[in-house]
Amino acid sequence: MGMSYLILAGGIMLASWLVSSTLKSKFEFYSKLHLQNGMSGREIAEKMLADHGIRDVRVISVEGQLTDHYNPADKTVNLSEAVYNQRNAAAAAVAAHECGHAVQHATAYSMLTLRSQLVPIVNVASSYMQWILLAGIFMINSFPALLLIGIVIFAATTLFSIVTLPVEYDASNRALAWLENKRMLTQQEQAGAKDALKWAARTYVVAALGSIATLLYYISIYMGGRRN
Numbered sequence: 408m409g410m411s412y413l414i415l416a417g418g419i420m421l422a423s424w425l426v427s428s429t430l431k432s433k434f435e436f437y438s439k440l441h442l443q444n445g446m447s448g449r450e451i452a453e454k455m456l457a458d459h460g461i462r463d464v465r466v467i468s469v470e471g472q473l474t475d476h477y478n479p480a481d482k483t484v485n486l487s488e489a490v491y492n493q494r495n496a497a498a499a500a501v502a503a504h505e506c507g508h509a510v511q512h513a514t515a516y517s518m519l520t521l522r523s524q525l526v527p528i529v530n531v532a533s534s535y536m537q538w539i540l541l542a543g544i545f546m547i548n549s550f551p552a553l554l555l556i557g558i559v560i561f562a563a564t565t566l567f568s569i570v571t572l573p574v575e576y577d578a579s580n581r582a583l584a585w586l587e588n589k590r591m592l593t594q595q596e597q598a599g600a601k602d603a604l605k606w607a608a609r610t611y612v613v614a615a616l617g618s619i620a621t622l623l624y625y626i627s628i629y630m631g632g633r634r635n
Contacts, residue, residue, distance in 0.1 A: 419617045430606040437497040437599040448490040448498035455506040477508035500600035507578030518573045525567045532560045568615040579604040
């Protein structure tokens, strides 16, 4: 499976690069599509939270690019400086999407709950996983159980990637539905927000596929070692 995996990994890397490049260009384009309602990302986020009756979540600004996220631990919608301050379709899409996660949290969306439960496991796993897998490959003939342990740990991170998909798509769907139902955006702005979030979601799809392919590769090494 070595050559097959290299070809598959190369294809996934290419797909990841294409999606990331397209996503960047999409956001640059829609960042130039200024909102007719004149609202900033912060104002969009605060209104969406208020419309859903969420009063205990703060909208704050954080440094960096693509650092936007919702933190369920302290109930904060963290928007990058550009999204927080700017008044365009891209900022509206990102702000509403992150609030979509806040709505998920407030309504106890099951997949978000599952992902949150996996976070501490993934954090611990990421610290030791690569070393265990590497040692397991070198010791496959003498101590195959070590590689199996690494595979189980890696499977947890793969599960996290898979669970992330419905969480992200659902947050985008909630965001777009709210933007449309409340008539926050013009038809052109709404289409831009939808397109931007579509490409953002595809980055998670590529990541999940890459994780699944890598997991299968390690499993094939383990099975080959067992046969030997």
